[in-house]
Amino acid sequence: MNKRVRVRFAPSPTGGLHLGGVRTVLYNYLFAKQQGGDFIVRIEDTDQNRFVPGAEAYIFDTLAWCGLVPDESPVHGGPFAPYRQSERKENYRQYAEQLVKNGFAYYAFDTPEELETKRAQVPNFQYSHATRSGMCNSLTLSEAETADKRKGPYVIRIKMPESETVRFTDMIRGEVSFNTAQVDDKVLLKADGMPTYHLAVVVDDYLMKISHAFRGEEWLPSAPVHLLLWKYLGWETDMPQWAHLPLILKPDGNGKLSKRDGDRLGFPVFAMDWTDPRTNETTVGFRERGFLPEAFVNLLALLGWNDGTDSELFTLEELVQKFSMERVHRAGAKFDFEKAKWFNHEWIRKVPVDHYRQQVQLLLEQNGITIQDQAVLEKVLQLVKDRCTFLTDFVQQTSFFFRTPDSIDSAAIKPKWDSTKNLFFTELIRAWQLSTLWEATDLEKEFKELAATNQLKPGELMLPFRIMLVGGKFGPGVFDIAAIIGKEETVHRIQHTLKLLA
RNA sequence: GCCCGGUUCGUCUAUCGGCUAGGACAGCCCCCUUUCACGGGGCAAAGACGGGUUCGAUUCCCGUACCGGGUACCA
Incomplete structure (x- = not known):
């Protein structure tokens, strides 16, 4: 039973990839890489009505941003291509027919409208062992009638046993069991010839030699259908091990986290910006909000898993090493x-500032600031990174290094402003203009000495000085700022504010 | 309704029968910093409920409650 580890992430291209989806990918990836196995992405586009253009490309862009590179996928290729179920359509019918032949499935001719009215009439109607004798299918029709009906549209349904216990061991939940009496005869092959998820997932997991199947908890109720299919198709010994991942819930109240919760509460739910091609509406993503992929991956990994120690910060490589389904x-x-x-x-x-230097530069450019000297940018980033929660915070925290502030919060200075302070700064300008040294420590020393000779406390002068340089009450050490922007600009900003205060 | 799953501080979680129930985020207080942060120190905060099993239950079993998921020719 030591087969090669092969896992798959099987999204349907119906929209942006949200938190829960990315976490499912991540757990798949971590497990595969740790076991030296393969990570496969298979596109489950069996529902042609729900297809959304661009959604597939978005999924791969997201994976690339997160650094989760598939070993096999429709874009990366692989020995089991094609990896899009719509392109594998011809595969499925034979298995459905095989099931019918062996008595595990049957043809059903009831139209969607008939089913709809049935459901409207009978509360909690289920197409199952209890009701299928009253429906229109190959079990109730004669062979000749069936053959005739098959000329028109029909579906193939699994014939669930009347009362059988189906059990399996989930890697996360342990022993789980179901009674087949409660589950209905799911459609396996649709009237358009496409398989449903139920058939497709089993057939493709088998054909692609998937060893472990991880998916969201919402799939747990249909697990018995899948288990039985593996058995009925005669593949029981090749069945993957299952793990049903816990859901990610909305922060307030209860329920699955949805895109709407993000809009409502003001945080991203999708990994990256997603524009719905139908409505042209854009939903903000973690990336655009200013998240680092390292952080995104890390926080997702810890949402439902931990390594058993107090550590919380992990690189992707560390996660690969430490991850375990049991935890x-x-x-x-x-x-x-x-x-x-x-x-x-x-x-x-x-992370080294180098990792996001270009992104910050881009953000600054969008705000009309061009960077001439990369070395200066790097120095600045190093200086302010402790005060940034998002990459976007760098704009406010660094702009004043590259551009004279367009507004000065002089109101914060005025109340305690007087002629002695005015004189101090005038003298400061004179002194610094003569100065040949321009390191932060030199500036601080001169500043304080001059304050002392003027019988002023340096503390009273620091805030005004900061506002002259920065425009407001924020930023790193003032002398560091002065050192970086240079003598000319420092003097210029002091003079400018002095004029404002006059 | 029925089926399945879940239930430890506000939130994410540790604990694999011995607990003064640990950590992190958020909150509050103090120190550092005459900006904003970072950092350091501290405070407050939890085992849904009821039965068993056991010398001993947060941990095992059963029931109840609550929450979630599913109940489509969607995934």
Whole structure:
């Protein structure tokens, strides 16, 4: 039973990839890489009505941003191509027919409208062992009638046993069992010839030699259908091990986290910006909001898993090493944006500034600031990174290094402003203009000495000085700022504010 | 309704029968910093409920409650 580990992420291209989806990919990826196995992405586009253009490309862009590279996929290729179920359409019918032949499935001719009215008439109607004798299918029709009906549209349904216990061991939940009496005769092959998820997932997992199948908890109720299909198709010994991942819940109240919760509560739910081609509406993503992929991956990994120690910061490589399905929590987790922010802040500080220098530069350019000297940018980033939670915070925190502030909060200075302070700064300008040294420590020393000779406390002068240079009450050490922007600009900004105060 | 799953501080979680129930985020207080942060120190905060099993239950079993998921020719 030591087969090669092969896992798959099987999204349907119906929209942006949200938190829960990315976490499912991540757990798949971590497990595969740790076991030296293969990580496969298979596109489950069996529902032609729900197809959304651009959604597939978006999924791969997201994976690329997160650094989760598939070994096999429709874009990366692989020995089991094609990896799009719509392109594998011809595969499925034979298996459905085989099931019918062996008595595990049957043809059903009831139209969607008939089913709809049935459901309207009979509360909780289920197409099952209890009701199928009253419906129109190959079990109730003669062979000749069936053959005739087959000329028109029909579906193939699984014939669930009347009362059988189906059990399996879930890697996260342990022993889980179902009574087949409760589950209905799911459609396996649709009237358009496409398989439903139920058939397609089993057939493709088998054909692609998937060893472990990880998916969201919402799939647990249909697990008995899948288990039985593996058995009926005669593939039982090749069945993958299952793990049903806990859901990610909305932060307030209860329920699965949805895109709407993000809009409502002001945080991203999708990994990257997603524009719905039908409505042209854009939903903001973690990336555009200013998250580092390192942080995004890290926070997702910890939403439902931990390594058993107090450590919380992990690189992808560390996660690959430490991840284990056994340590995945069973219960759903409410998403906490505050904690997400903390992760990002930590990663902005932890990672070399070089990792996001270009992105910050781009953000600055969007705000009309062009960077001439990369070395200066890097120095500045190093200086302010501790105060940035999002990449976008760098704009406010660094602009004044490259551009004279367009507004000066002189109101913060005025109340305590007087002629002695005015004189101090005038003298400061004179002194610095003569100065040949321009290191932060030199500036601080001169500043304080001059304050002393004027019988002023340096503290009273620091805030005004900061506002002259920065425009407001924020930013790193003032002398560091002065050192970087240079003598000319420093003097210029002091003079400018002095004029404002006059 | 029925089926399945879940239930430890506000939130994410640790604990694999011995607990003064640990950590992190958020909150509050103090220190550092005459900006904003970072950092350091501290405070407050939890085992849904009821039965068993056991010398001992947060941990095992049963029931109840609550929450979630599913109940489509969607995935």
